[in-house]
Amino acid sequence: MNVIAAVKAYVNKMTEESEPGMKILLMDKETTSVISMVYGQSEIQQKEVFLLERLDSKSQNTNTSGFRFLKCLVFVRPTQQNIELLCQELRNPKYGAYYLYLSNIIAKADVKMLAESDEQELVKEVQELYMDYLAINPHLFSFGLPMCVAHSGWNYSALQRTIQGLIAVLLSLKKYPCIRYQANSKFCKELSHKLEEVINKESTLFSFNQSSLPVLLIIDRRDDPVTPLLNQWTYQAMVHELLTINNNRVNLSNVPGISKELSEVVLSAEQDSFYAENIFMNFGEIGQNIKSLMDVFQSKAKSHKKIESIADMKNFVESYPQFRKFSGNVAKHVTVVGELSVLVSDCSLLDVSELEQEISSQNNDSSVHFQAIKKLITNNIKPNHVRGDKNKIREIDAAKLVMLYALRYQTHSNNNTSTLIHLLEKNGVAPYYVKSVRNILEYAGVRNRQSNLFNDESAVKITKRFFKGLSGVDNVYTQHKPLLHETLEELMKGRLKENMFPYVNAHNTNGRPQDVIVFMVGGVTYEESLTVHSFNKKYPGTHIILGGTFVHNSHSFLEEIHHTIGK
Numbered sequence: 001m002n003v004i005a006a007v008k009a010y011v012n013k014m015t016e017e018s019e020p021g022m023k024i025l026l027m028d029k030e031t032t033s034v035i036s037m038v039y040g041q042s043e044i045q046q047k048e049v050f051l052l053e054r055l056d057s058k059s060q061n062t063n064t065s066g067f068r069f070l071k072c073l074v075f076v077r078p079t080q081q082n083i084e085l086l087c088q089e090l091r092n093p094k095y096g097a098y099y100l101y102l103s104n105i106i107a108k109a110d111v112k113m114l115a116e117s118d119e120q121e122l123v124k125e126v127q128e129l130y131m132d133y134l135a136i137n138p139h140l141f142s143f144g145l146p147m148c149v150a151h152s153g154w155n156y157s158a159l160q161r162t163i164q165g166l167i168a169v170l171l172s173l174k175k176y177p178c179i180r181y182q183a184n185s186k187f188c189k190e191l192s193h194k195l196e197e198v199i200n201k202e203s204t205l206f207s208f209n210q211s212s213l214p215v216l217l218i219i220d221r222r223d224d225p226v227t228p229l230l231n232q233w234t235y236q237a238m239v240h241e242l243l244t245i246n247n248n249r250v251n252l253s254n255v256p257g258i259s260k261e262l263s264e265v266v267l268s269a270e271q272d273s274f275y276a277e278n279i280f281m282n283f284g285e286i287g288q289n290i291k292s293l294m295d296v297f298q299s300k301a302k303s304h305k306k307i308e309s310i311a312d313m314k315n316f317v318e319s320y321p322q323f324r325k326f327s328g329n330v331a332k333h334v335t336v337v338g339e340l341s342v343l344v345s346d347c348s349l350l351d352v353s354e355l356e357q358e359i360s361s362q363n364n365d366s367s368v369h370f371q372a373i374k375k376l377i378t379n380n381i382k383p384n385h386v387r388g389d390k391n392k393i394r395e396i397d398a399a400k401l402v403m404l405y406a407l408r409y410q411t412h413s414n415n416n417t418s419t420l421i422h423l424l425e426k427n428g429v430a431p432y433y434v435k436s437v438r439n440i441l442e443y444a445g446v447r448n449r450q451s452n453l454f455n456d457e458s459a460v461k462i463t464k465r466f467f468k469g470l471s472g473v474d475n476v477y478t479q480h481k482p483l484l485h486e487t488l489e490e491l492m493k494g495r496l497k498e499n500m501f502p503y504v505n506a507h508n509t510n511g512r513p514q515d516v517i518v519f520m521v522g523g524v525t526y527e528e529s530l531t532v533h534s535f536n537k538k539y540p541g542t543h544i545i546l547g548g549t550f551v552h553n554s555h556s557f558l559e560e561i562h563h564t565i566g567k
Helices: 003-017 029-036 041-045 058-062 080-091 108-117 156-173 186-201 235-242 273-278 283-305 310-346 349-361 366-377 395-408 417-426 431-444 459-463 483-492 526-538 554-565
Strands: 023-027 049-054 067-076 095-102 123-128 134-137 140-142 178-181 215-220 249-251 264-266 515-521 543-548
Touching (some): 029 067, 041 049, 067 080, 080 108, 186 515, 215 483, 235 283, 273 283, 283 310, 310 349, 349 366, 366 395, 366 417, 431 554
16 A cells, blocks of 8 residues: 555546646646646656646636647546536636546536537546545555544534545555544544445445455544654654645745745655655764765766766766756755754754653653743743744744643642743743643543543553664654554554444454554644654554544644634
């Protein structure tokens, strides 16, 4: 199971099945993101697609001169708005032939509307290609849906979008799964049952010849509010936490002295071998690998300088595009890692992370953690955006430490959360972050969690260190394991309790499943993606992929909490 390979296969099918010749690719906002996650623009152009257009753009709607010599590949979501825009396009066609590809199941009534609008009979093909999701890593997908639930229940449009997205994932991977869900979550239960209804309704689409029964496990972010609060130390996760990755793009325009060409960079494992090799490496290892990359670059640069003959010039010209690409890649990663290093130093993230890990992963008592937080945040906080001031920590980090303490010791007799909240206020932390401490208890406190996240009786589970042989960053910063790790361990051993994760459909699986799709309502993190990556290596015969409504860093997670609580 590989979601990137699944999307790429569909893109190849779409671009290669139409007649040879130059083509235009007409998309909507969401399908543009779907394609850009797996293909660069230059790669698409190599498939005879010379122009990318948006169906909903003004330039597209006002261009009436037409390109009747061009074939138009249309790849859009089958939404009501897109169907209406397509009908308008077909009634007043600009291109000589249309190949319609929908990213999900299209209603028969909509097909009829399109057919009636195609008065000149220019539509040559109508197909459903199930790529209605963002393929981030081979084992990770998202729907890009932040803030999809509230206390009262699902946002209706978000629920429909999530159902459609999961249907597309299953169809693209050709899986008809046994569905299990987190029992205490009304969001997981509703999603699971509605998903099963759609699968039953579209049973002919799901009649796959499966050698084993896949499992779709639907879980709730609220069962593990700790993982999104922690600072990260592997490349992809660290970039997202400190700089934010948005559809493989990282905005560096706020970095002092940044050049225009590096103000936004693309981090795609499909298009960048260094990123692919280092995506799960820790910060210390990345530093060493950047140095090796620089050494290779310098040796290549020196070899290019030795142009002493016509043959040398010819060789240089032939290799120049690759050299230029390599040069750009080196500059990109040196810039990104350099900025990460500055932030780690400026924001005292080593000190912050060490304490985060102790609170989330060790069995010290509440008074020890209380005193440690108090010492670190007293007269030591600066606004998030302030650079320099290296001895101070950001207000978001101070607030997250208090949140971790509040979650850990919510029911403890010596709970000092209120004192720490007062200390945040006294030290000038913004009201938004102070509110977040109370909000996270309402969002994911003890009464909203199914699992015993801080079970001090199971000391082995909590204190077991995640040794990774770190270079430059001591293993103290990677002790924490997401709750997902324990859930997958239980699933792999056939011990996942049915009363905690009941079945929607009648299938009752025993033993280790071969194919597992985990979906998290409320968003996933790159630390959980690393967990799934590790499980896939640990169990070679098993294929696990992970998806979520969104991929969170701590900033977006706190925004989701504020939206959900409504305060």
